[in-house]
Amino acid sequence: MFEPATGRVRPTFYARIDYQAALKYGEPEAETLQWWQKQSDEACHEAFGGKARPDVVARALRTFIATHCAKPRVPWGNGAVFDTPLLESWFARVDPQKKRPGQ
Template sequence: MHHLMLDIETLDITPSAVILAVAAVFFDPKTGELGAEFDVAVNCQQEQPGRTISLEIVAWWAKQSDEARKLAFGGTESLKRVLTGLSRFIHINSTDTVKVWGNGKEFDCVILEHAFKQLGMPCPWKFWDTQDVRTIITLAELNGFNPKKQRAFEGTPHRALDDAKHQARYVADAISALYTRHQ
C-alpha cells in the first residue's frame, strides 16, 4: 500500500498549530482495506516553541468527549520524537512513493510539513504527493453521493487514529461510487 491517511489533533488551525496527536493508516483507496497504523500523542506539558494555540480551539476541546480529550492530551513523547517516529513508520511501511492524504488541503499535511521544517527535519513526503479528502467528497457529492454522511463512525470521534481510519474508509467508498456510477 502506498496511500497514507493522516489525521492530527491540534490546538489551532494554522500551519503553526501546537500538535497534540498524530495518527496515520495505510490504506487501499480502491478497496478500503486498511494496513499499518501509527498513533502517538505528543506530551502537551512540553512546550512547542513557535507553535500557536487558539482560544477558540481550546474552547472546542472543552466540549469534546472525556475519552477524546484523554487521548489527545495524554501523550508522553516530544513533538520531535513523534515526527521521527512518523517518518520511520512511513519509510518502513511504504516501498513506493507515498500518497499522503489529509482532511483539507490546508490542515493535516500543511501543519505537519510546517512542524518538520521548524524542527529542521526532512518531510517524509513531497508536497506534490499530498491528496485532499474534501476534494474527493465534493466529487462524490457532485455525483449524488456523500459517503462521509452515509458511513457510520467506528471508535471515538476526534481520536486521531479513529478519524484517520474513518476518512480512509469513506474515501474508498467515494472512489468506489465514482467508478461504479461511471461504468
C-alpha cells in the same frame, strides 16, 4: 496506511505527544482550545494526556512513512489545504530535515 481501491487498512501509526513539550514548537489557536473545552473528558485525556516527546514522535513517524509507503507517497487527509500543510509545518518545526547534496 490504506489501499484506496480496496479500503484495506494496512499498518498504522499512533503516538500521543506530551502537550507541555509540544508548546515549545508553537501555541495552539484560541479557537482550537475552545473547541477542545466542549469535548468529553475522555477525548481531552486522549488528546492532551500523552507523554512522548514531539521530536521522537516526528522521527518515528518519518521512519514509519519511509518503511510502509511506496513512492510516490501520497497523503490522504482532510483536504489538500488542511491536514497536509499542518503536518508539513509540524515536521519543519519539530524535526527539520537537512538537505543532502543532490536533493
